[in-house]
Amino acid sequence: MAPAARRTRPSPGPGAVGTGPAGEPVHPAEPVPFAARVVGWVLAVGGGIGALAAFVLTVEKINLIADPGYRPTCSINPILSCGSVMTTPQAEVFGFPNPLLGIAGFSVVTTIGVLVLAGARLPRWVWLGLQAGATFGVVFVHWLVYQSLYRIGALCPYCMVVWVVMIAIFWYVTLHNLHHRHLPVPGAAGRGVDALVRLHTVGLTVWFLVIVGLIGEAFWFYWRTLL
Template sequence: MTTSTDTPDARPAPARDQPDRPPLHTSGGDRRLGAGLVVGGALGLLAAFVLAVEKFRLLTEASYVPTCSINPVLSCGSVMGSPQADAFGFPNPLLGLVGFTTVLVAGAALAGGARLPSWFWAGLQVGVSAGVVFVHWLVQASLYRIGALCPYCMVVWVVVIALFTAVTARNLTATAHRLPPAARPVIAVLHRRQTVVVTVWLLGIATLIAVRFWTFWRTTLG
């Protein structure tokens, strides 16, 4: 007599619906972004620290001439003595000391493999967005109100624009699956061409500077 034994069904269970995942974002990308945040945060922090020292000496030493006061256009003293240099009632470099330290620490954590929560990325996006708006307010003030440029400040401009572009590209990439499909190719291009975006952006500012001070440049270089 033969006995039959029930054998488990070998067919694979139907796959459960999986939620869409970000098409471009990877943890490796966050590590690379972390390294970039470390570099950008360090450069910005250094520039902010130098500006804070220069501002302190300018306030405490009546005859002090800042090291970056080179000529009538490249003149940190003119910029630091303007109302725009204390936009919130205290020296602007203090904002940089806090903001760039935060960026540097976050970058070190990401480069080390940390996975930061979504609320942190939202907060960082708000921070870099506010920073880039503030930087452009300072750009127009330097060009059309103060009539002078601060070399250390311009380092901060470059860093903030680069940080804004990198963080925005990362956050858009990470949330691309929630956006309309038509937006995804644009986000992919932004993700891959961040250097191009930053370069074009900075060339635009450089063009404004060249036009605004064209007479001075022509006289000096001619």
């Protein structure tokens, strides 16, 4: 009688790290792309907060138009004063109240964030469109920061909420697009992008601290009276 044929196990496929009890190849869990959920949460939550702040600013602006003597809820002292900011030309750069841009823009951002959290794989053109919008928003925000600190001489608390979420949205959208090469990354800059991805909270924290420092310096004449 011929000896029984020797049974061999199939070799694990590419990426397998071993075999299971039945001999089937076991593959490691697929890694989650960089900040996929972080970016989703930043877009969804940040966009929601930004839209809410823009909506409140719009309501306050309407109340101020209806009653020039109205005192906005965010007018706290001579420096933290929405009323002082809302009545300036900078508050209507495009011929209508700036918060209307925020309501529209942040609503789109929130929708994209919810889609990302739901697991939707958005095409490259969506991310590039979001990048363009976030870039416009962050440039506009920094122009408003400059105007508030060095031209108007007052801060709008609700506006500062918009500043924070807009900067965070721009930061994480940019890192996402660089990491996934939706934006061109020269070979020599690849390691720099990887470092920014690993230390993403550090870069954002430094950015915020710089703005806080500028606010402290611009209004130090007032802050020191509170010490």
